[in-house]
Amino acid sequence: MASTTRSHERVRKHREVMKRAGMRPVQLWVPDTRRPDFTREASRQARLIRACDEKQGDDLAFSKLAAAQIEGWE
Numbered sequence: 001m002a003s004t005t006r007s008h009e010r011v012r013k014h015r016e017v018m019k020r021a022g023m024r025p026v027q028l029w030v031p032d033t034r035r036p037d038f039t040r041e042a043s044r045q046a047r048l049i050r051a052c053d054e055k056q057g058d059d060l061a062f063s064k065l066a067a068a069q070i071e072g073w074e
Contacts, residue, residue, distance in 0.1 A: 015025070031038060 018025075031042075
C-alpha cells in the first residue's frame with residue numbers, strides 16, 4: 001500500500017507541475033486493435049470508404065469552393 005501512496009503522490013506532483021506550465025490533461029479513446037472483431041469492423045469501414053471515393057471528389061470540390069469564397073482562405 002505504501003508504494004501505491006508514493007506513486008499517487010508522484011503523479012499528483014507531476015500533474016501540478018504540468019498545470020503550472022499551462023498544460024491540461026486530455027483523455028483519448030482509440031479503437032482496441034486486440035478485439036476479435038476489430039479486423040472485421042476495420043474492413044467494413046474500408047469498404048464504405050472505397051464505395052464513396054467518387055462522391056468524395058464532389059464533396060472535396062464543394063469544400064474547396066466554399067473555402068475559396070471566404071476572404072483569406074486561398
